[in-house]
Structure formats: C-alpha cells, structure tokens
Amino acid sequence: MKQATRFFTTTSASLAFLASLFVVNSAVRAEAPINQLTQSEQRSGWKLLFDGKTTDGWRNYKKDSISDGWQIIDGALVRAKRGGDIITKDKFDSFELSLEYKISKGGNSGVMFHVAETDGPPWHTGPEVQVQDNVDGHDPQKAGWLYQLHAPEAPNWSPDKSITDATRPAGQWNQLYIRIAKKDCEVCMNGVRYFRFDMTKADWKERIAKSKFASLPNFGTLGEGYLCLQDHGDEVAYRSIKLREIADDGSVPQPIDGSLNLTSNLAFPNLQWDQWEAVDDAGKIRDLRLMELTYAKDGSNRLYAASQYGAIWSFENRSDVAESKMVLDLRGKVKDWKSRGANEEGLLGLSMHPDFKSNGYFYVYYTHPTEKKSVLSRFTIPRDGSLAADPSSELVIMEIDQPYLNHNGGSMEFGPDGFLYIGMGDGGDRNDPHGNGQNLAVLLGKILRIDVDHPAAGKNYGVPADNPFVDKENAAGEIFAYGVRNPWRIAFDPKTGDLWAGDVGQELWEEILVVKKGGNYGWSTREGSHAFGNKAADDGASPAIEPVWEYDHQIGKSITGGRVCRSDRLPQINGKYLYADYVTGRVWALTRSAETGLATRNEQAIPDSVAVLSFGQDESGEVYILTNSSRGECIYRFDKAVAKTDVAKSE
Numbered sequence: 001m002k003q004a005t006r007f008f009t010t011t012s013a014s015l016a017f018l019a020s021l022f023v024v025n026s027a028v029r030a031e032a033p034i035n036q037l038t039q040s041e042q043r044s045g046w047k048l049l050f051d052g053k054t055t056d057g058w059r060n061y062k063k064d065s066i067s068d069g070w071q072i073i074d075g076a077l078v079r080a081k082r083g084g085d086i087i088t089k090d091k092f093d094s095f096e097l098s099l100e101y102k103i104s105k106g107g108n109s110g111v112m113f114h115v116a117e118t119d120g121p122p123w124h125t126g127p128e129v130q131v132q133d134n135v136d137g138h139d140p141q142k143a144g145w146l147y148q149l150h151a152p153e154a155p156n157w158s159p160d161k162s163i164t165d166a167t168r169p170a171g172q173w174n175q176l177y178i179r180i181a182k183k184d185c186e187v188c189m190n191g192v193r194y195f196r197f198d199m200t201k202a203d204w205k206e207r208i209a210k211s212k213f214a215s216l217p218n219f220g221t222l223g224e225g226y227l228c229l230q231d232h233g234d235e236v237a238y239r240s241i242k243l244r245e246i247a248d249d250g251s252v253p254q255p256i257d258g259s260l261n262l263t264s265n266l267a268f269p270n271l272q273w274d275q276w277e278a279v280d281d282a283g284k285i286r287d288l289r290l291m292e293l294t295y296a297k298d299g300s301n302r303l304y305a306a307s308q309y310g311a312i313w314s315f316e317n318r319s320d321v322a323e324s325k326m327v328l329d330l331r332g333k334v335k336d337w338k339s340r341g342a343n344e345e346g347l348l349g350l351s352m353h354p355d356f357k358s359n360g361y362f363y364v365y366y367t368h369p370t371e372k373k374s375v376l377s378r379f380t381i382p383r384d385g386s387l388a389a390d391p392s393s394e395l396v397i398m399e400i401d402q403p404y405l406n407h408n409g410g411s412m413e414f415g416p417d418g419f420l421y422i423g424m425g426d427g428g429d430r431n432d433p434h435g436n437g438q439n440l441a442v443l444l445g446k447i448l449r450i451d452v453d454h455p456a457a458g459k460n461y462g463v464p465a466d467n468p469f470v471d472k473e474n475a476a477g478e479i480f481a482y483g484v485r486n487p488w489r490i491a492f493d494p495k496t497g498d499l500w501a502g503d504v505g506q507e508l509w510e511e512i513l514v515v516k517k518g519g520n521y522g523w524s525t526r527e528g529s530h531a532f533g534n535k536a537a538d539d540g541a542s543p544a545i546e547p548v549w550e551y552d553h554q555i556g557k558s559i560t561g562g563r564v565c566r567s568d569r570l571p572q573i574n575g576k577y578l579y580a581d582y583v584t585g586r587v588w589a590l591t592r593s594a595e596t597g598l599a600t601r602n603e604q605a606i607p608d609s610v611a612v613l614s615f616g617q618d619e620s621g622e623v624y625i626l627t628n629s630s631r632g633e634c635i636y637r638f639d640k641a642v643a644k645t646d647v648a649k650s651e
Contacts, residue, residue: 032529035075035240039599040551043255046098049088049227050077050241061085061228062117069231076102076237077229079109085122086229087115093224094246096554097178100239100531103143105170106136107234110147113180114225116218122228125218129178129187131236133170143167144176144189148211149220152194157341158430159404166192166431168534173239175531177508179554181246191532192431193507244554252554259604260572260589264625267319267637274313274326278630286338290626290634291410292350293616298357303618305635306350310334310366314387317618328364328379328389335367341405342367344486348374348410353452354418358383363397363420363452365410374400374408376422378452378460397452397460400443404428407504411489411561411614415449416497419464421480422448423487423501430506431533432524437483438538440475445523447487447501447515449480468518483521483544484513489614493564494621495575496594502561502579503547506532510559511547512579512590514597519545549590549599556581560612566621570638578605578615578623578638585609587625605638 032038035052049057052075055066061084069083092113103109108131115126128147132139142165145151154161166189168174177188180199187194197204199220213219229238244252273288280286292306295317302314310330315321330347337346349365356362360381368375380393402408407425415421426436426445437445451462469475486504493500499515509528513521522544526532529546551559562579576589587610591601616624616635625636 032240037242038529038550040255040549040555040602041242041244043253043257043602044244044552044555045253046096046242046244048241049243050239052076052239057089058086058229059089061087061115061122073237076239077241078237079229079231079235082231082233084231086231087117087122087226088228091224091226092180092243092245094181094248094250095179096244096246096252097180097227097242098175099241100173100175101131102173102237103131103133103170104235106133106138107170107236108132108137108139108232109234109236110228110230110232111176111178112228112230113178114220114222115228116222116225118218120216122226122230123213124216125220125222126225126228127220128230129176131176131230134165134167135169143174144187144194146187146195146197148213149207150187150195150197155193155430160429160433164192164194164431166190166194166533168531173531175240179246181250182248184250188507190534191506191508191527191530246554254586254604255551255555255602256588256604257601259607261641262570262573262606262638263608263641264587264606264610264636265639266633267624267635268315268321269633270320270322271315271324271632271635272322273311273632274324275329276307276311276632278632285630287628287630288632288634289337289613289628290616291346291348291614293614293618293624293626293635294350294352295617295619296352296356296362297354297619301619303616304350304352304362305616306347306364308337308346308348308613310347312347312350312364312389325387327381327387328391330364330366333366333369335369344406344408348408349376349412349422351412351414351420354414360389361452362389363412365412365422367402367408368399372402372404374402374410376400376412395460398450400424402427402444403434407486409487411487411491413490413492415492415499417464418451418453419449420452420461421490421492421499422450423484423490424448425486426484426523432485432535435524435535437485437523438520438525438535438541440469440472440479440482440538443476443478445482445484446476446479447481447484447490447499448478450478480517481515481519481521483519483523483525485523485527487513487561488559489561490515491561491563491615491617494566494617495564498564500561500564500577502559504558505553508553509550510553510556510581512549512559512561512577512599513545514548514592516545518542521545521547548592548597549602551581555584556586557583560614562615563617563623565623565638567623569622570640573605573623573638574621576603580610580612580615580625582611582613585611587612606641610636 110128112126179186289308312327313324315324335345345367353361406428409425412422454462456462463477470477511528528550614626
C-alpha cells in the first residue's frame, strides 16, 4: 500500500510490461498449469476464482460490474488502465488463497481479505498483503508483508535469522499463498513462509493499535468478507487465482478417489529383538524406530531390519517367528537420533548386495557421531553360516560433508542394473541456502548411482560410464538425477524397475517422483509443480520434470515415500504405490498409468492414523509399514478390515 496514487500512462515501460505477458521468460521453470487445478487440487476442495477467460465472480468495489480498466490479456487479469479496486462477488471467512502476480517496474498493488463495503475504501476493513516491485518500488513495506502488521520471520530452529526476500523481479511471475483460518493464518511468497499469525490473540489487536489502522473500528475484526485486488495506479497482472474454503474444524477434503477398506496388523506379533531394551542406561524409555526392512536374494527367507539408533537384525520371514539375531550393533559409531537436533540423523539406510549369497556384503548409510558428515560403508557377514557381521569388516565407501543436521537423506537400494542408488538431501536448514539442489558440482540434493563392485580413481567405488553427467564439465559423475530436497524414501518397483521417491517439501507441497536418468526435479527453484524462491536456474539446467503426484500441507506435512506392492495376497493394492504422511498418519495407495506416466487414482489405504517412518518389502513383493514403538512392535502389514483389529499406532 502507498499513500500516493500513480495512474496509468502509456510509457515504454508499461508497453514492455504488457508485451511481457505474451512471452515465457526462459529463466522461469515450468510449473503448475496456468488457470487450472492440478489433480490433487481438484480432489481436495480447491476452486478457480479466475479461469483466464472471463471476469465472472469479480466486480468493482461498491459496483455491480467490473470496469474496462481490468482486462483479460493472454489468460491474465490485468490492471491495464485506471480501473479501481475489484472484489469477489462472494464473501469468505476461513480459506486458503493461491495466486500468481506480475508487477510492473516500480509498481504497487495489494491483496486484501475480509473486506466490507462500508463508507470508506477497502483498506478501512481488510488487511492487505503487499504486492510491489521490491527493487524499484517506493514503499518500505515489501511484497508479501502484511501491511504495517507482519514482516518475514525466520523459524525458531533456523540458524539464519535474516529477513527473507523471496520475490522475483518485476516482469516475472510470483506466487502468493495466503491462509486465513480461525486461529492459524499464514503467508508464503514463492513457497517460502514469511510469517504466521492468529487474529484471535491479543498480539493481533496490539499490532493494529500501533499501526495507521488503529482508528478504524472494523479493521481486521470482521471475521469474513470479500477478497480485493487493489488498483494503485500501476500495471499489475494476476492469474491462477485459486481458493479453498476451510471447515470450522480446520479440515479440508482429502485428495482421494475412494477407500480400500484396509487396516494394519502386526506382521510378526511374537518377534523379540535380540539385545534390545526399551529402557536405556539412564532409565529413560527409548522407542525402537525402524528405518528399513529388506531381504537378501540368498534363498534364506530371512528379513533384515535396521533401526535408527544403529542396530541391524535378521529374522525368518514367518508370521509366527519369535527370535531375531543381532547382525550388527553400531551404537556409539552412529549419531544418536535422540541427541539435540538429531531427529533426522542416525542409521538411515541399509541395502543388501545383489550377490549377498556369495560375498556376504551389505551397505549402511549413517551419520558420523561427532563430525558433520554422512558415511556410506560396507560390512561383511562371513560365509560360514554365521548370521552376524564382522564389525571390523567395515569398508568406508564414501563420506559426504553435511552443513546442517537435517535433510541427510540416506535411503538407498541396488537397482536392476546392479548399481547402488542413494537418495541425498540438500544439506538442510531452509530454502536450500547453498543452492545445492541445482548445483551439479555437489552431491547434496541428488540421487546418486555408483558401482561398488569396480573401485576406480583411488576411491572405494566406481562411477558407471553411462551416468548422465560423467562427461559434463564441473559436474559430479556420481549424479543420476538432481533437484531433490530430502528424498524420504526411494524404492525400485520389483516388476518394472521404476525408481520411486517421496520428496519432503518445505512449506506447502509434498511430492512423489518417478526418477529418470539425468532428470531435474526442480528444487530449489520450485517445490512440486509450484514456484519456490527467487533463485535463477543454473545455466544448462534441463527443464524440470513434474512430480507424479503431490499434496499440500493442509493434507499432510512430511511424506514418507513408499513402495509398489507386488504381492497378490491383497489384490486391491497389488501394483499400487503405497505411501504415507508421517505427521498426519494418513496412508494412501496411488495408481499410475504405464502409458502416460501420470497418476490416475489416489485412494485411502487405511482409515486409522499411523506414524509411518518407512516402508519395507520382502521377496514376494509384500509391503510392510514401519513405525516406532516402545514395545518393539514396529512392523505391520496391510490386511482386510475386520470388526476389531490391532491397528498400528505410534506412541
């Protein structure tokens, strides 16, 4: 918002702005379809407030129609000349609003909510999220700020406390997200959270009392009203204006096509974990958290389970199995995930060598206990009938420096080609501060592919000759794909060989990827199929590949990537990708078309809340749910729902 108003004049700058609506800026990544809803949005209650063709649903403030100052140009709603403030024809109380805007050089506009048609202008009642050119604009209140009320704030956990400016320059599209709910409101600019606020608390009233709006009795207090796009005398364009109303209980519809009527039951109810105690030496309860459940192709019918605190066990794959055998105990050698800030650290990955039957090799990925680095190592189980590994057999394959405690990745699997694939997080903190996701010179924010059988170049591994960036200057040859934030987890489809990954989002979107050789999945120039931040794509970066599926943070907040079921025990999930959200505990089954590569159906797998850490799989293709438990009851399987079941729950 500004005090002075500049009306439209035909200048070279304004003509350039209008012309820019007809060209695609090569620096901007491919994103969600313009003026359309994604599949997930269609299923979860979003609706379009502007379809790119008509101004239906909008009118000028205190008028019955919309003036010709607002024009539709190339699918955008453009303030092309003096047109006055416009508002929606409907009122909204609790809602989410997502839109894209393009501001002219030096320009200013705004988006207001809970506007009433009183004696004064819209800003007498409706708080305004500022829209302006932050470089050449004249208002000290920057784009994305809640005018005179809130500016960007760093989260408490982040070491970077600087004020974020995530806007893209004048003439480029920016994405603005606003959530106004009963007690939890939020504003994000290009996917970066700027601030949260609560309009029911005293702090809200105190901020108003210190602002220019203090004398306006209805400002920010009405609880419902119109949305308003402000005419401040400058050229501005809006498009992809979407809204979702929030229920009184804060809920939104799940993005599902139906329910499979399944439940989860303990897969091995009698299983005891060798040498594991639920109470540590200090007398504190310590949950068992399983990160991986896998098998070796050795005909033994044994499963291998890895816990985050550093222990690996094996046991027979029988529902009545009671005994497990400690394969390897890495406690003390692995960072304790219970230590301060280490929730995403510890033993994070386990994979058995394809020729395990002959060589006894298996690979682990863990966090170093004292240094900021991840370690990939090989251990050996002697081929003398022993079930335990030799702790002294460790061969460090690679070490990767980690700048922060989070986003360590660590999921890994051998592919059908015999190479080891490793999911690497971007290094942590927020907003990818080092730009690792798009930087092909570093291993962070990537899917790696290495040859553990043919060491080369003085390393304990080789780089496959057909890796996509082997011959690219200033690129790491180990990289198979890039542009991921924190892949949790990765898994190959046993039947098709497709590599699936669940990539954890930051503020707004969780995504599912099918990873292709050389593929760029966008982070950190986008999150899912949506804009993120204002970093320019690196020169030579390939076009970003859309996720197979995504869901927003009112549905869930931390995806647990899953596996494709290839067991015929339950036909309703055979061939479907089973995945979950760790925070909300929802578990889904996704169907993907082999012809188009697109998701065609998303179903609720089980209705109960399950804090899924990971998914495991056995040689028959059966998929298991892995969770945490102080009783050691961590492995569940999918079953048909019955009247009463033991349902997997986190404690």
